[in-house]
Amino acid sequence: MPSDGEPAVFPVQAAPQCILCPICFGKTYRHDKTLRRFRHSYAWHIGTLWIELEVRRQRCKNCNYTFTYDYDLGLVRSSTLAYRLQIVDHCHGRAISDVAREFGLPYTTVERWFYTYAPK
Template sequence: MFSVSLDLPEFEVVKQVFLEDCNLLHVEKNTTEERCSYCGFFTSHVHDWRTRKVRDLSVLGKPLFLFVKVYRYRCHNCNEVFSQTFESISPNKHQTNRYREYLYEMCIGSTIQEVSRKEKIPYTTVERIFYSVAKQKEKEHLETLESVLENHE
């Protein structure tokens, strides 16, 4: 049977579905414990969970969608409820970080409109991703420059 290598080590593939026009992977995070975003304590007490549909890089010329099981935890220390975090997916985003980066790079050598058509994503979504990634890259560049300047003083 054919299998997709996800190359996102934080996830375990639970189920794979290959359709004519796209590929679907149901995934869960490998760890069962999260650090509370309010007080910093670790907890494994699952409050509930939801499934988030996330677009990733295409595989074999077909869009790849991840159905990510996102657990919400209740902290035993402060009693707050918080969502699981991921290295490869920013909070509240519906694209992996690498797919967002890929769209940004495509826009550099093309136009937002062309990328929107090619990837079959709304223009406004591609535009929002492009400027969001550009802003992050600018921030990282400025931090690097500041670090270099501090080391030369």
């Protein structure tokens, strides 16, 4: 349990997997990695739940294309797609400014997410 305002961070380790090049579908190798934290969910009485995982830069052995592999989590800046959709869900029938305040997010961020995902 987090205390003293420390964020609730859950380390995540991905199983080894074969990551293919999105351009030519060739085999890739890990070129670089960075340990990063992403907002992933929200729980009452705890607050934002973060995941911490190794984000990999992969390079294609065939065409040299280098890309960030995001495990299909929709990683953008410091959030996962699941988190952004959860926040947008909270916006229905409420002012975006209320939601932004409640979740401790910048208004412009919540607004951008709302207009990106709400139409869907």
